[in-house]
Amino acid sequence: xxxxxxxxxxxxxxxxxxxxxxxxxxxxxxxxxxxxxxxxxxxxxxxxxxxxxxxxxxxxxxxxxxxxxxxxxxxxxxxxxxxxxxxxxxxxxxxxxxxxxxxxxxxxxxxxxxxxxxxxxxxxxxxxxxxxxxxxxxxxxxxxxxxxxxxxxxxxxxxxxxxxxxxxxxxxxxxxxxxxxxxxxxxxxxxxxxxxxxxxxxxxxxxxxxxxxxxxxxxxxxxxxxxxxxxxxxxxxxxxxxxxxxxxxxxxxxxxxxxxxxxxxxxxxxxxxxxxxxxxxxxxxxxxxxxxxxxxxxxxxxxxxxxxxxxxxxxxxxxxxxxxxxx
Amino acid sequence: xxxxxxxxxxxxxxxxxxxxxxxxxxxxxxxxxxxxxxxxxxxxxxxxxxxxxxxxxxxxxxxxxxxxxxxxxxxxxxxxxxxxxxxxxxxxxxxxxxxxxxxxxxxxxxxxxxxxxxxxxxxxxxxxxxxxxxxxxxxxxxxxxxxxxxxxxxxxxxxxxxxxxxxxxxxxxxxxxxxxxxxxxxxxxxxxxxxxxxxxxxxxxxxxxxxxxxxxxxxxxxxxxxxxxxxxxxxxxxxxxxxxxx
Numbered sequence: 287x288x289x290x291x292x293x294x295x296x297x298x299x300x301x302x303x304x305x306x307x308x309x310x311x312x313x314x315x316x317x318x319x320x321x322x323x324x325x326x327x328x329x330x331x332x333x334x335x336x337x338x339x340x341x342x343x344x345x346x347x348x349x350x351x352x353x354x355x356x357x358x359x360x361x362x363x364x365x366x367x368x369x370x371x372x373x374x375x376x377x378x379x380x381x382x383x384x385x386x387x388x389x390x391x392x393x394x395x396x397x398x399x400x401x402x403x404x405x406x407x408x409x410x411x412x413x414x415x416x417x418x419x420x421x422x423x424x425x426x427x428x429x430x431x432x433x434x435x436x437x438x439x440x441x442x443x444x445x446x447x448x449x450x451x452x453x454x455x456x457x458x459x460x461x462x463x464x465x466x467x468x469x470x471x472x473x474x475x476x477x478x479x480x481x482x483x484x485x486x487x488x489x490x491x492x493x494x495x496x497x498x499x500x501x502x503x504x505x506x507x508x509x510x511x512x513x514x515x516x517x518x519x520x521x522x523x524x525x526x527x528x529x530x531x532x533x534x535x536x537x538x539x540x541x542x543x544x545x546x547x548x549x550x551x552x553x554x555x556x557x558x559x560x561x562x563x564x565x566x567x568x569x570x571x572x573x574x575x576x577x578x579x580x581x582x583x584x585x586x587x588x589x590x591x592x593x594x595x596x597x598x599x600x601x602x603x604x605x606x607x608x609x610x611x612x613x
Numbered sequence: 614x615x616x617x618x619x620x621x622x623x624x625x626x627x628x629x630x631x632x633x634x635x636x637x638x639x640x641x642x643x644x645x646x647x648x649x650x651x652x653x654x655x656x657x658x659x660x661x662x663x664x665x666x667x668x669x670x671x672x673x674x675x676x677x678x679x680x681x682x683x684x685x686x687x688x689x690x691x692x693x694x695x696x697x698x699x700x701x702x703x704x705x706x707x708x709x710x711x712x713x714x715x716x717x718x719x720x721x722x723x724x725x726x727x728x729x730x731x732x733x734x735x736x737x738x739x740x741x742x743x744x745x746x747x748x749x750x751x752x753x754x755x756x757x758x759x760x761x762x763x764x765x766x767x768x769x770x771x772x773x774x775x776x777x778x779x780x781x782x783x784x785x786x787x788x789x790x791x792x793x794x795x796x797x798x799x800x801x802x803x804x805x806x807x808x809x810x811x812x813x814x815x816x817x818x819x820x821x822x823x824x825x826x827x828x829x830x831x832x833x834x835x836x837x838x839x840x841x842x843x844x845x846x847x848x849x850x851x852x853x854x855x856x857x858x859x
Contacts, residue, residue, distance in 0.1 A: 473727040475717050478706070482714055485703030492701045493715045552705040 302546040302598065306561045309594075313565065317572035324575045331454060337567035338460035340534065341560065342515050344541045345467035346507035348559045350411075351542055352484040353501050354551030355404065357397075357508045359415040360538050362422035364531035367393060367516025369426040372435035372526025382442055389513050397509025401502030411505065419535070426528035434525035446521035456518050463511070468556040480504060484551035533584075540587075541566045544594040566591070615677070616641045616808050617662070617693075617777055622671035624657050624832075631657040633832040634671070639777065642806045644799060646813065646823035646840065650852050653829040655812050659779050662810075663695045664688035676776075692776035698785060700766045704755035708748055709737040712768045740768045744801045746794065759787030760794035767798050778802060780811045784818045796822050816845045828852060828859075835859070 318325035343360050350357050367389050374385040400418070403409045446455055471477040482490040483500045491497050519530050545562025547554025569590055573583045617639040624632040632654045639645055649655045660666045662673070664682030673680050675691050682688045685695075702711050710717075713733050720729040737750035746764040748757070754765060763783055770778050780799070784792045792815075799822045802809050813819050819826065819840075826843055828836040828851040836843075836851045836859040843859070850856035 469725075469727075473722070473725075475715075475719075475728065478710060478714070478717065478728065481705055482703045482710075485705035486701065489701035489703050490714075495715055552703075 303555070303558050303561060305597075306545065306558065306565065310561055310565050310568065313568050313572065317568065317575065321572055321575035324572055329571065329575070331449075333564075333567050333571045334457050335454040336571070337563045338454060338456040339515050339518065340537045340541055340567065341460045341563040342456070342463055342518075343508060343511050343534070343538045344545075344559050344563050345463055345556055346504065346511050347538050348467070348542050348545070348547050348554050348556060349471070349480050349504040350508050351539075351547045351549060352551055352554045353480050353504045354484050354487070355411040355501055355505060356539070356549075357400070357411060357415045357505060358535045358539070359418035359422060360508070360512050361531035361534035361536075362419050362426065363393075363396070363509060363512035364516045364519060364534055365528055366422040366426040367513040368520045368530060369430055369435060369516075369526040369528050371517050371520050372437050373429060375437050376435050376526075382439060386517060389517055390510060393510040393513025393516075394506055396513075397506035398502060400509065401498075401505040404505065405498035405501055423528070430526065430528045432528055434523075434527045436525045437520065438524075443521055443524050446518055447524070456522075459514075459518070464556065464560055471556050476500075476503070481552065484553075537566055537570075540591040540594075543598060544591060546598055548598075565594075615639065616675070618674035618677075619658075619662075620672045620674070622658070622661060622668045622673070624654075624661060624666065625669045630832050632661075632668075635829070635832075635834045637827055637834060637837060639808050639810065641776075641808055642803055643825065644803050644809045644811065644823045646811055646819035646826045647829070648813070648816075648819060648826060648848060648852060649829035652831075653852070654832040655829055656781075657832075658829065659695065659781065659810070659812060662688065662777075663693060663779060689773070692774065693779065694770040694773060694775040694777070695779040696763075696766045696770065696781065696783065698782040700762050702754050702762060702765055705753065707751050707753055708741075708757070708761075708765045708768075709733045709750040711754055711765050712737050712740070712750075712772055714769075716772070737768065740771050743771065743805070744768065744798050746798060758791055760791030760798075763787075763791075763795045764798055767802065771802075775807060777808045777810070780809060780813075782813055783811060784813060784815050792818060816848065820845060830854060 323329060347357060347360070370392060371385050371389045374380045374388060375382065380388070400411060400414050403414050404411050448455060450458055471480070479490065479495050479500050482495055483497050487497050520526050523530070541562035542554070542559050543549060543562070544565055545554070545558035545560070547559065569587060570583070573586055574580070578586065615638045619635060619637045622632055622635045623630070635658060647655055647658070657666065661668050664685045664687045667683065673682070680691060703714070706714070709730070710733070718729045718732045718736070719726045720732070734750045741748045741750065741764060744764055744767060746761070748761040748764045754762060757765070767778070783795050783799070787795065796818060799809055799811065811819060811823065823840045826836065826838060826840050826848060827834060828848060830852065835857065836848070838859060847856065847859060851859055
């Protein structure tokens with residue numbers, strides 16, 4: 287009754303995203319002035335490329351976190367998809383398009399199984415994907431003896447691993463996927479239902495939303511895009527490699543959370559995730575250009591991401607004190 | 614006209630008799646206060662009307678037709694809506710999105726069908742105006758007071774064109790000022806010809822809006838009379854058993 291004519295309040299997400307945008311610009315400026323060879327066309331495109339691989343999985347991961355689940359098997363899933371793709375082509379002589387279809391189907395099925403195990407057997411996704419994290423990496427190593435599986439098609443490598451209209455092809459793909467996910471999260475019933483499931487699963491169920499179905503969809507999407515990235519990595523290095531994507535789950539989840547998505551669900555936006563992905567990619571690249579020891583690089587990234595999450599959770603806590611439902 | 618008529622409703626859970634031959638009717642546009650101590654059978658009765666439980670014996674007439682509710686959807690399809698104490702709202706969505714959850718208004722955008730937020734906000738604004746509530750359609754629910762949350766929950770029932778609204782403790786756990794707001798919402802529902810059943814422990818609130826008071830004690834209906842012919846003292850005595858019937 288008190289604020290009948292007040293304008294809708296600036297949401298916390300907006301403040302967060304503005305802050306993150308400022309942080310991105312600051313990081314860009316700092317590295318540009320202090321790190322040699324950081325602000326070059328070649329390096330900026332390289333940042334964009336690595337951000338794009340992370341982004342492709344980070345957008346569906348945003349939905350997974352919003353719906354109160356998590357998938358930590360991204361890195362091994364990317365590696366195994368790539369290995370499977372390369373093996374199908376090299377060892378079984380399957381054509382590129384067919385191998386692509388098989389690997390994408392594999393991604394869909396794997397995500398679906400994680401979803402079913404979560405919703406029908408009530409195993410937390412953290413546990414299932416932790417098991418997958420170990421199993422998929424092991425499978426990839428075992429299947430290839432830890433050796434790269436080389437594949438030859440130049441056209442495939444040049445297009446999917448190379449550039450298109452001056453930008454990495456993967457960046458174009460990432461942008462299209464971003465627009466799709468942004469659209470879904472903002473204007474679609476599916477997106478609204480995902481937020482509803484994260485906000486109050488009990489309420490969502492009581493109005494007839496298929497809560498289990500929504501969770502399965504978000505988990506399947508993430509697994510699917512892990513497979514997509516697996517294939518794109520093969521195109522980049524022209525081989526299926528069991529060791530790629532190490533620590534990628536960290537980059538993806540960090541980007542999503544830095545982007546303002548709450549680990550506890552309900553809150554998060556695709557625009558924030560996009561900024562988070564760029565932020566993480568710039569930090570990773572910039573630290574290398576500073577000449578910091580690669581091992582220490584990981585430490586510094588850990589600290590920066592920790593700080594970002596502390597800021598984020600304090601922002602969301604202040605505005606997100608409402609009751610939480612079941613699950 | 615009786616919109617809802619319960620005849621000799623009994624409900625047993627094993628050897629426990631939760632409801633014992635309860636006969637009760639609800640007129641169109643009437644507010645019925647359903648009272649009773651914890652365990653008196655109020656919740657069981659509401660759950661039978663809402664289709665959560667099936668009665669062991671007795672019949673339910675809705676608009677003079679015999680009805681059987683096997684699941685909540687059956688009751689909802691007839692126009693019976695329940696608003697529970699822990700209002701089933703999503704805190705992270707706006708009032709309008711909550712009201713329209715699973716029945717979003719859509720518009721064409723090229724080949725896609727997208728959510729028409731503008732129309733949803735407009736329509737939610739109208740519903741709030743009908744309820745004489747100043748809740749803002751585009752505000753997130755987590756920012757809202759208990760009274761405004763209640764308004765959102767009731768707006769949902771308005772949207773589904775409910776004929777009977779069952780309110781479970783609508784004024785529990787909210788501030789005195791918001792209680793007035795919620796009671797006003799109930800009066801607005803009544804003014805629009807909707808029948809309301811409120812379950813509450815708060816005597817003054819029940820008397821403030823109810824036309825009739827029904828009292829349950831140990832599964833039996835011990836009183837069913839017009840509010841103006843009764844008093845808080847009498848009802849208290851009936852609830853506790855100091856008075857056998859009235």
